[in-house]
Amino acid sequence: MNIIFRVNGKPATAGSKRGFPVRRKDGSVGVAMAPDNVRARPWMAAVADEASKHATEVSYQPISLLLTFYFCRPKSHFKTRKGVRTLKESAPAFKTGKPDCTKLARAVEDALTGIVWKDDSQIVGHHVYKTWGEQEGVFVHVMELEEQEQGKTNSDLLSRNTKGTE
Numbered sequence: 001m002n003i004i005f006r007v008n009g010k011p012a013t014a015g016s017k018r019g020f021p022v023r024r025k026d027g028s029v030g031v032a033m034a035p036d037n038v039r040a041r042p043w044m045a046a047v048a049d050e051a052s053k054h055a056t057e058v059s060y061q062p063i064s065l066l067l068t069f070y071f072c073r074p075k076s077h078f079k080t081r082k083g084v085r086t087l088k089e090s091a092p093a094f095k096t097g098k099p100d101c102t103k104l105a106r107a108v109e110d111a112l113t114g115i116v117w118k119d120d121s122q123i124v125g126h127h128v129y130k131t132w133g134e135q136e137g138v139f140v141h142v143m144e145l146e147e148q149e150q151g152k153t154n155s156d157l158l159s160r161n162t163k164g165t166e
Helices: 040-054 101-112 154-162
Strands: 002-008 017-023 029-035 063-071 078-081 084-087 123-132 137-144
Touching: 002 040, 040 101, 040 137, 063 101, 101 123, 101 137
Parallel strands: 063 123
Antiparallel strands: 002 137, 017 029, 063 137, 078 084
16 A cells, blocks of 8 residues: 545644543543644544545555645745845745644544554654645655565655655
8 A cells, every 4th residue: 555645734733632521321431532732623634534535445554654744934034125025045944843743743643543544553664844835734655564674764665655656
């Protein structure tokens, strides 16, 4: 299985979760968990919706994952001279501010659980990037690993799986 897709929209994080009590049918009290970020739920729904268009079945195999998150540059990164908008030399090359990669990845991983893979514990390697782009969103590349690929790096696997997709 090799799934590649993009989801447009402002990426949201799924860091902390909050618990709240719920009464079960048998009368006992349990705890329901929900993302602490209110923007996480619609973002995760958009990711899940797009993934369901590309995944034909749920995988039970080891997974390698590549995520590239795109963010629009703020206006302060640009200058306008004679009506022409150009990037300032002082504008950073990389998006190093919030949100952090780990929490961005967690939202996508949770959204893909049950659609692309059975459980996100199947992810044995991942690369997560944040960069600047014209359109905010995430590029997702999921690779199901085979037994003979054990011990290979994600870079080796990515080069194998992206040949012919450029």
